[in-house]
Each structure stands twice: as structure tokens, then as C-alpha cells.
Amino acid sequence: MNRERRELLHVSGVDKVFAGNVEALRGLDLTVRQEDFISLLGPSGCGKSTALRLIAGLSTPTSGKIEWRGDHGAGDIGVVFQEPTLMPWATVSQNVYLPFRLVGKSYNSVRDEVLEALKLVGLEKFQNAYPRELSGGMKMRVSIARAMVTRPRLILMDEPFAALDEITRFKLNNDLLELKAQIGCTVIFVTHSVFESVFLSDRIVVMAARPGRVTEELRVDEPYPRPESFRTSAAFADHARRASEALETAMEAA
Amino acid sequence: MTDAPMTDAATRAPVVDAEEARRAKSRKIEATARYTLPVLCMVLAIFAWDRIVAINEIPHYILPAPGLVWAYLVENWGNLTDAALLTGRITLMALLVAVIGGAGLAILFNQSRMVELSFYPYAVILQVTPVVAIAPLIFIYVESKTVGMLLCAWIVAFFPVLSSTTLGLNSVDRNLRDLFAIYRASRWQRLIHLQLPSALPYFLGGLRIAGGLSLIGAVVAELVAGTGGVGLGLAGRIQEAGYRLNIAGMFASLSLIAAMGVFIFAALSLLSHLLLRKWHESALKREG
Numbered sequence: 001m002n003r004e005r006r007e008l009l010h011v012s013g014v015d016k017v018f019a020g021n022v023e024a025l026r027g028l029d030l031t032v033r034q035e036d037f038i039s040l041l042g043p044s045g046c047g048k049s050t051a052l053r054l055i056a057g058l059s060t061p062t063s064g065k066i067e068w069r070g071d072h073g074a075g076d077i078g079v080v081f082q083e084p085t086l087m088p089w090a091t092v093s094q095n096v097y098l099p100f101r102l103v104g105k106s107y108n109s110v111r112d113e114v115l116e117a118l119k120l121v122g123l124e125k126f127q128n129a130y131p132r133e134l135s136g137g138m139k140m141r142v143s144i145a146r147a148m149v150t151r152p153r154l155i156l157m158d159e160p161f162a163a164l165d166e167i168t169r170f171k172l173n174n175d176l177l178e179l180k181a182q183i184g185c186t187v188i189f190v191t192h193s194v195f196e197s198v199f200l201s202d203r204i205v206v207m208a209a210r211p212g213r214v215t216e217e218l219r220v221d222e223p224y225p226r227p228e229s230f231r232t233s234a235a236f237a238d239h240a241r242r243a244s245e246a247l248e249t250a251m252e253a254a
Numbered sequence: 255m256t257d258a259p260m261t262d263a264a265t266r267a268p269v270v271d272a273e274e275a276r277r278a279k280s281r282k283i284e285a286t287a288r289y290t291l292p293v294l295c296m297v298l299a300i301f302a303w304d305r306i307v308a309i310n311e312i313p314h315y316i317l318p319a320p321g322l323v324w325a326y327l328v329e330n331w332g333n334l335t336d337a338a339l340l341t342g343r344i345t346l347m348a349l350l351v352a353v354i355g356g357a358g359l360a361i362l363f364n365q366s367r368m369v370e371l372s373f374y375p376y377a378v379i380l381q382v383t384p385v386v387a388i389a390p391l392i393f394i395y396v397e398s399k400t401v402g403m404l405l406c407a408w409i410v411a412f413f414p415v416l417s418s419t420t421l422g423l424n425s426v427d428r429n430l431r432d433l434f435a436i437y438r439a440s441r442w443q444r445l446i447h448l449q450l451p452s453a454l455p456y457f458l459g460g461l462r463i464a465g466g467l468s469l470i471g472a473v474v475a476e477l478v479a480g481t482g483g484v485g486l487g488l489a490g491r492i493q494e495a496g497y498r499l500n501i502a503g504m505f506a507s508l509s510l511i512a513a514m515g516v517f518i519f520a521a522l523s524l525l526s527h528l529l530l531r532k533w534h535e536s537a538l539k540r541e542g
Binding site: 053056057058073074075077079081083085087088089090098099101102103130131132 | 427429430432433434435436437438439443447448451454532533534535
């Protein structure tokens, strides 16, 4: 855990101002290292989704820089949105195949990767199903499989479990950590749930609104893999209290 | 004792409470009524028609009895099917051209905003001007009767395909669009793998309307142009029978045109169902 991990992405002094002089993000600094699990935690309007869109390259900063270390191309970023965002006309395996299809790889040449990704999220039996045949949690798993099938350098998750019931959410939290243990992915995870951020991440970036900005960064120095029992441990409660306080301070500051 | 659970399950009658039984019964009644009621209505209407003609002694050159219409249909079946084939061919060709033209324009408009801004108003103008008013002009400038008829039918039929496909191409899920951008999909890839599949249900909705309209276009063109030179279509048959006060002939041709319209609608509905049944909400079986 303590070894210095390689830097992946460096965000420095990024501002984003939308039309009408809406300051969505002010002075964002963030260094992402390999195998980081970073949560962006804050109230709505704090610019956490804006930050994610900037990092994804879907929008460009008004000022400041976003620098990738090393080569950076298509398929180096995986995304999971709040909705599963699957193509309803395509089967589960075709949905997971999409990132490869868009770089011109034939299905046969990547079939093993697609099936492996489906196996990692426990859906290998459903490869020929259509999205409408799946439950909300299963659709989200397909979405996660698609995000990681190219083994991207960075996975961005924008409140992926917010629309799911709590039981499903807990299960997916556990599975996500297991996945991280298996493939060692780097994740930036947007959430407004204190408990989710503590359970999942090793760094919590607390943000405030109007203008969107970072107010505090907390570390959760608990080793991975984290068992289910971590949720009910004293250490968890302690981290959750600190994160709640930081969030409260951020909201007062706004 | 090992078979105990089995006997238990076998002896227990399936539980159907009163509400469920009522619901099952009303479903069954509706399923039967869906076919029997329309047929019953038709039988009654024909019977009433026949009685009215007989009781009032209406002469056949004003209103023929249904039996007379039927006899005409049977007697002239060969001629009538030839006419139906001609009208049907024009209709299908017009539908094909409407689909290619309508969907093609929609894709073109979608790919270039400037083209859309330039031409969309004219597509609307073409649509809102009644085809009956345009048709005589068309036949002045177009030499071939067939081409003229196709043009008429196309003018009526292409617009629903254009407007619904345009709507579909623009109704892509916003997140999916972002996802394609993140994977750096080309404009072409976005069109093929994202926009066209998203637009398919909308396109098929427009197609069903266009099917009926292209029949209307074909009939109107036939009535305006006359069909000398290419043989007689169903509309031409109606006209001709009218000149001779052969009212039974008019009814016979009319019923064939109606049957053709129903057939086109049913065929396009089936096509739509087959293409969408696996994934689209509209094609899913309705539950209870």
C-alpha cells in the first residue's frame, strides 16, 4: 500500500465557467495515481460531474490544465453513468463489445475479453439477453463490464448506484471492490453518499457548491480488499464521521 | 414418505381467487370479441344494405344490392386483379421511393444543419400543398405516365418518413452520445451504430403512415392523369364504371382498393413488429 504509485493524471488550476457566467468549477487541483480509488463527494451543484466531464474530455476547461502521463488514446477511459446507458437493440455481449467495435476490432478477435469481462461481473450466462430482460442491478453490471472491458487506465463513475435500492447498492459496492482487487483499476467515483465514499475509496475529495470547488481531501487508510464487516467496524464509523463533518463544513461554506 | 410432497402438490388445487378468475374471464372475452365483433358489424351492415335496397326497390344504377357487387367481383375477377396489380405496383414503387427519399433526406438533414436549414421549409411546403392541385401540373411536364404517378405518390408519402426519421435521429440517449464521444467514435460510426438504431422505431411509425398515403397518392394520380397507355388501374376502373352508371363495378373496385390499404397497413405493422419485438417497448407483450 505504501509504495509510491505512478502518476497517471494531473489536473492543475482548472476552472470551468458556463454561459451566463455560471462558475461551475474553480481552481481544481487533483493528482491521480495508478490504482487510486478517488471519491468526489459533495452536494449537488458542487461541480463534481463537471469535473468528471472535463477529465473524460467531453468538455474543455475555461482555464487550467489536464495532463495525462504517457500515451492516451481511445479506450483508455471507461465510463459508468448514473443510468446503465445500454443500447436496447443490442444483446449484453454486443453492448460490452462496443468499445472494441468503435476502434475497429472484430467481435471474434476480442470475444475472450468480452466474455472475461462478463464473467467478472457475474453475467456470463446472460450474454445473449437483451437489456430489457435484466434487472436494474444487472444492467448496471453490464455497464461496468463495458467500462472495464478495454482495461482502461482510468474508470470514471458518475453516481452509478444512486438509482438502485440499498441492498443492490451494497452488493455492487462489494463487487466493485472485488473487481478492483482483480484487475487493479484506477477509479474516480462521483457520489453524494458519505458511506459509499468511505467504503469504496482511499481518497475522498470533498467539494462545495457555488462556485464548485474542493474544500478538503481525506484519506481512508484502510487496506484493500475491504470485507463486508468493514461497514460495521469502528474504523468505518470514524472515517464516516470525519467525512460527514468535512461535508458539513463544505456546505456551510457555500 | 419420499413421495409425500408430490402427492401433496398434486392433490392441492391451483389457487385462483375470485378477482383473478374475473380478470382471466374478461381477457378471454376480449380476445374473442376482437375478431367476432368487427365481422358481426360487417355482416349486419351488408344485411341492412340488402334489405334497404329490396324494401325500397332502389334501382341498381343508384344503389346495387350487395349480391350484385359480389357477382360483378366474381365475373370480372381477372380484369380487376390486373387493375389491382397496376395500382399496387405504383403504390409499392412510390412507397419505396418515399422511404429512400424520406429517410435519405432525414439523414442528410441530420448530418448537415445548413442543408436542413436550407431545404426543410420546402419539404413542408411540398407536404402542405394538396397533391390533387399539383398533379395536373406534373403531368404537363412529365412525359411518362408511370413516372408522373410515382412522383405524385412520392410527394404525399415521403413527408411522414422524413419527419419521423428526423425525430428519431435526434432522439439519441444523451449519455450514449457522450459514451460514443469518449470512445472517439467517428461521425459515421455514430450514425450507423447509434443514431440509425435509435431512429428505427420512429422510422417504422412513419413508414406505416406512408404506406397508406402512397396508395392515396397513386389513386389521385390515376384519377388526374387518366391511365391511357399504361393500362387501367383500380381508380381508373371506378371512373370508367361511373361513366357507364355501373355502380356495382364502382363498389367492387372500391372494395379492392380498401382491401389493398388494409393489406399494406397489416404488412407494415407485421414488419415493424418483427424488427422491434426483441427490444422495443412498443412491441412487448402487454401484461395483465
